[in-house]
Amino acid sequence: MVQAYISGTGFHVPPTRVTNDDLRTRYGLETTDEWIVQRTGIRERRFAEPGVTTSDLALPAARDALARAGLKPSDLDMIIFATLSPDHCFPGAGVYLQRKLCLEGTDEPHFVPALDVRNQCTGFLYGLGCATSMVRSGACRHVLLVGAETHSAALDLSSRGRQVASLFGDGAGAVVVSATEEDRGVRGWYLGADGRHADVLAQKIWDISKRPFIPQDADGWGRVAPEMMWAQMDGKVVFKNAVERMLGVVMQACWSQGIGPADIDLWVFHQANLRINQYVAQQLGLPEEKFVHNIERYGNTTAATIPILLAECERDGKLKRGMKVAMVAFGSGFTWGAAIVDW
Numbered sequence: 098m099v100q101a102y103i104s105g106t107g108f109h110v111p112p113t114r115v116t117n118d119d120l121r122t123r124y125g126l127e128t129t130d131e132w133i134v135q136r137t138g139i140r141e142r143r144f145a146e147p148g149v150t151t152s153d154l155a156l157p158a159a160r161d162a163l164a165r166a167g168l169k170p171s172d173l174d175m176i177i178f179a180t181l182s183p184d185h186c187f188p189g190a191g192v193y194l195q196r197k198l199c200l201e202g203t204d205e206p207h208f209v210p211a212l213d214v215r216n217q218c219t220g221f222l223y224g225l226g227c228a229t230s231m232v233r234s235g236a237c238r239h240v241l242l243v244g245a246e247t248h249s250a251a252l253d254l255s256s257r258g259r260q261v262a263s264l265f266g267d268g269a270g271a272v273v274v275s276a277t278e279e280d281r282g283v284r285g286w287y288l289g290a291d292g293r294h295a296d297v298l299a300q301k302i303w304d305i306s307k308r309p310f311i312p313q314d315a316d317g318w319g320r321v322a323p324e325m326m327w328a329q330m331d332g333k334v335v336f337k338n339a340v341e342r343m344l345g346v347v348m349q350a351c352w353s354q355g356i357g358p359a360d361i362d363l364w365v366f367h368q369a370n371l372r373i374n375q376y377v378a379q380q381l382g383l384p385e386e387k388f389v390h391n392i393e394r395y396g397n398t399t400a401a402t403i404p405i406l407l408a409e410c411e412r413d414g415k416l417k418r419g420m421k422v423a424m425v426a427f428g429s430g431f432t433w434g435a436a437i438v439d440w
């Protein structure tokens with residue numbers, strides 16, 4: 098039977114570092130490095146410069162992953178793009194990436210299909226489930242899966258927005274999911290959602306029940322109230338549900354695979370809050386050296402956290418062929434997921 102494995106990883110983060118102190122001194126947020134580090138583990142994040150879009154961040158990450166897989170854009174059978182901060186309302190970010198990667202500046206234009214995935218912080222794992230199914234079914238041999246975000250454009254960088262604004266950063270990660278006859282690759286993926294909590298972490302910049310969907314003034318300009326413009330979150334409810342759902346989906350994944358947490362060689366958690374992940378790791382009895390993180394350097398890059406971390410671990414030699422890897426995520430929706438991969 099055809100298996101789906103990760104043949105290449107890539108990442109790109111914008112060069113501008115924004116430390117916790119920068120949030121205070123550069124943007125005027127009433128916050129402290131101590132408050133943010135104690136509660137989240139975040140020390141700095143990256144912000145893309147104005148003019149940079151999410152598909153721009155995705156492009157070098159995608160090229161990096163393709164190069165490491167030894168593939169060209171024309172080898173791709175599908176692009177899957179996970180993001181909550183697409184370049185525009187529509188079309189999705191996938192076609193913008195496809196244009197830059199497969200159509201512009203090439204003698205081999207390739208009209209590969211491009212699918213956008215929402216699902217916020219769990220977007221990469223939902224995308225991995227789709228890519229794996231496409232490959233295993235025989236419909237595709239190589240699927241490019243990208244998670245990328247430009248949060249800095251949509252953060253309320255004022256004291257009013259500090260609870261959310263201090264958490265997020267920009268970045269992109271990518272993997273190529275390829276077909277193989279070898280006995281390796283994605284062993285299983287486990288996804289869940291609980292729409293009862295859809296409003297607990299949400300950015301409702303428009304309301305489609307209204308006519309028109311954004312209130313208009315007499316001159317035809319749209320006017321958006323701050324609570325609609327910026328993401329709103331009940332952090333404590335997110336924290337509690339994240340711990341419960343992540344523990345639950347890890348147990349489901351291990352049980353389905355007939356393994357225990359001790360059989361996993363590397364744990365790659367979504368990077369939303371180091372304290373959430375440490376608590377889950379402690380409950381599972383995971384040894385420190387199997388539990389990787391980079392939230393201190395990038396903050397929460399939502400759909401990009403897991404592929405960035407995979408790419409960094411591969412480059413650092415922490416992620417090697419033959420290892421059993423667990424990926425786990427939780428986010429807005431609520432949505433959650435896990436995947437077990439034999440690397």
Ligand code: UT7
Nearest residue numbers: 128129132136218259260263332333335336369370427428
């Ligand atoms: O992928 C999912 C993404 N989201 C998450 O994972 C978030 C999960 N939740 C959390 O990580 C935590 O709830 C936070 C780190 C967001 C907040 O921590 P908390 O201990 O739940 O704080 P809080 O929201 O209850 O706020 C406590 C105080 C408040 O002040 P008062 O009302 O006690 O005077 C906040 O206004 O801390 C204040 N506060 C801040 N102070 C300094 C909130 N944000 C900040 C800030 N700097 N950035």
